[in-house]
Amino acid sequence: MTAVDVTGVWKFFGDFPALRDVNLTAEQGSCTALLGRNGAGKTTLLKILCGLSSPSRGKAVLLGKEGRSGETRRGIGIIGHGIAVYDELSARENLELFARLYGLDRPRARALEWLERTSLYHVREGLVREFSRGMRQRLAVARAFLHDPKLLLLDEPFTSLDDRAIALLQGLLREAIAGGATVIMSTHQLREALELATHVSLLVRGKVSYAGERTAEMLADPGWLYANYGEAA
Amino acid sequence: MNFLRQSLSVAAKDLRSEFRTKESINAAVSFAVVILLLFSFAMDPTSEMIAEMSGGLLWLVYSFAGALILNRSFARELPNDCLDALVASPLSGAALFLGKSLANYLLLFLLELLCLPVFAVFYNVTISRRLGWMMAVFALATWGLTVIGTVFSALTVNLRLRELMLPMLVYPMLIPALMAAMQLTTILIAGQPITGDDEIWLRLLIGFDIIFTSLALALIETVLIT
Numbered sequence: 485m486t487a488v489d490v491t492g493v494w495k496f497f498g499d500f501p502a503l504r505d506v507n508l509t510a511e512q513g514s515c516t517a518l519l520g521r522n523g524a525g526k527t528t529l530l531k532i533l534c535g536l537s538s539p540s541r542g543k544a545v546l547l548g549k550e551g552r553s554g555e556t557r558r559g560i561g562i563i564g565h566g567i568a569v570y571d572e573l574s575a576r577e578n579l580e581l582f583a584r585l586y587g588l589d590r591p592r593a594r595a596l597e598w599l600e601r602t603s604l605y606h607v608r609e610g611l612v613r614e615f616s617r618g619m620r621q622r623l624a625v626a627r628a629f630l631h632d633p634k635l636l637l638l639d640e641p642f643t644s645l646d647d648r649a650i651a652l653l654q655g656l657l658r659e660a661i662a663g664g665a666t667v668i669m670s671t672h673q674l675r676e677a678l679e680l681a682t683h684v685s686l687l688v689r690g691k692v693s694y695a696g697e698r699t700a701e702m703l704a705d706p707g708w709l710y711a712n713y714g715e716a717a
Numbered sequence: 718m719n720f721l722r723q724s725l726s727v728a729a730k731d732l733r734s735e736f737r738t739k740e741s742i743n744a745a746v747s748f749a750v751v752i753l754l755l756f757s758f759a760m761d762p763t764s765e766m767i768a769e770m771s772g773g774l775l776w777l778v779y780s781f782a783g784a785l786i787l788n789r790s791f792a793r794e795l796p797n798d799c800l801d802a803l804v805a806s807p808l809s810g811a812a813l814f815l816g817k818s819l820a821n822y823l824l825l826f827l828l829e830l831l832c833l834p835v836f837a838v839f840y841n842v843t844i845s846r847r848l849g850w851m852m853a854v855f856a857l858a859t860w861g862l863t864v865i866g867t868v869f870s871a872l873t874v875n876l877r878l879r880e881l882m883l884p885m886l887v888y889p890m891l892i893p894a895l896m897a898a899m900q901l902t903t904i905l906i907a908g909q910p911i912t913g914d915d916e917i918w919l920r921l922l923i924g925f926d927i928i929f930t931s932l933a934l935a936l937i938e939t940v941l942i943t
Contacts, residue, residue: 557807569799585808
């Protein structure tokens, strides 16, 4: 089953085309690494997939449905550039809020379960503004995985994570993929991403220059893709 | 049912955040009290003019101080990109709007309740004669102020000059509601009942609330998605 089907998507900011006729498909249970230099259009594409932005042309079908239906969004987990948790709320209150917004049963129990899984249970009533950077990042990971999403859309998920948070996120992603979830992640950390990825898409100036399975060459030399399909190629 | 539960969750979150930081309610109450105090020095509180302009003065203070609360409504979602997580969640734009409006409404009403006795003391005005009706007028006018303010708070959230833009956009839209609230409040502070020709102002307030609440609920999704 196709979890993500992007067809002929263009996105203009004024006259500038940030995305140019982008096509992307991801099968259920796959992990696609969305690569590209800064300004290539990775975040713009992920924002369209998250429903935060609408394409100027083309369409994006997620989990079999086009548009921003509540049912589709219930199946999506996101990690963006910000951690998307509230500084003035406690760790438990943050997760409980999102559990309620996603319509989960027993929101408090679910929040506490994920605080336990991310080793934040002991600070569950502490305000997020008092947390260290690593703790905040782990809470953001818990928020994204809280509702067992079928599709994970991750924008630079490994950026500025500490080693503990990287290990946690990689473990959760492996578990999610093994459970049939689909992952699309943009990243500059090629080695971490390629270890997890089953597929790779390379964006160059808003256009897909490579889309296919991750190969042994990419794993052996993370720079291989840019050398053969990047701007200089 | 889920819609209402989600809205209440958003409202509870906003109120909890506000009462922990007190960043907008403190600023709004301080601002309102200072303005009321300065005007009381500028005018003679015993003059008959006060009775005539009491409603106008009160609602100008409420709307200016209220802008400080409304400005923070969507701006508090900006740190850590929390608005993205809300918009990407199954929460509909209408539920988000309603939740934020409920929180803003309670904060604005609290501001009004705190400032009303201050106004009565500084201007030597008796407010207890038609207090029930006055509360009804406050409830209707505050909802109008809340709805318009919350929509424009969402619209201006990504602007650099949003503190300036919000009042510039909100006040022209609020003119009918503010006119009605000023007229009715002046009548009620004078101790007179709302009868005959004055009922048109009450109907205007009710109509304003219904029309702009419906429009806001229908359009908020477009405002939130770029």
